[in-house]
Amino acid sequence: xxxxxxxxxxxxLVSASKKSSKNTTMYSPAQLAxxxxxxxxxxxxxxIIKNNDINVNKMHRLTVKFVKAKAQAYIxxxxxxxxxxxxxxxxxxxRNAKVTSSPKNAExxxxxxxxxxxxxxxxxxxxxxxxxxxxxxEKIIEIIEKDEEHxxx
Numbered sequence: 049x050x051x052x053x054x055x056x057x058x059x060x061l062v063s064a065s066k067k068s069s070k071n072t073t074m075y076s077p078a079q080l081a082x083x084x085x086x087x088x089x090x091x092x093x094x095x096i097i098k099n100n101d102i103n104v105n106k107m108h109r110l111t112v113k114f115v116k117a118k119a120q121a122y123i124x125x126x127x128x129x130x131x132x133x134x135x136x137x138x139x140x141x142x143r144n145a146k147v148t149s150s151p152k153n154a155e156x157x158x159x160x161x162x163x164x165x166x167x168x169x170x171x172x173x174x175x176x177x178x179x180x181x182x183x184x185x186e187k188i189i190e191i192i193e194k195d196e197e198h199x200x201x
Contacts, residue, residue, distance in 0.1 A: 077145035081163045084170030091185055114192055117154035121161035126191045135168055142167025
């Protein structure tokens with residue numbers, strides 16, 4: 049991926065992110081996932097808008113490929129070897145968190161792994177580890193685009 053391709057997305061995060069006085073290990077997995085869901089959705093949408101000249105309906109369908117629980121579960125499995133031990137622990141905390149609602153359009157196991165993934169994104173964001181978040185986001189784009197190529201062949 050070319051240098052600075054995701055600079056706009058990173059700058060949005062920097063302007064919105066302020067290192068919290070609260071230790072991020074004190075946030076519950078649900079709180080981390082809540083933040084991670086919003087941050088990841090914003091990253092995906094801004095990436096799609098900037099890199100695709102398509103109508104809004106197609107943008108939505110492309111966004112879903114990134115954000116649905118099954119995709120997030122797949123992403124976190126593909127990223128496993130790239131994650132630090134600390135990041136793996138965050139994913140595990142999110143994955144093992146008590147589920148208070150049942151997923152509408154997802155298998156329970158995919159939903160759990162997706163929650164772990166979102167917890168990781170939230171953790172990196174709230175911990176102000178934006179360079180690492182963007183590094184992983186670049187890998188996520190590669191994973192989804194590679195998977196999309198396989199679907200089209």
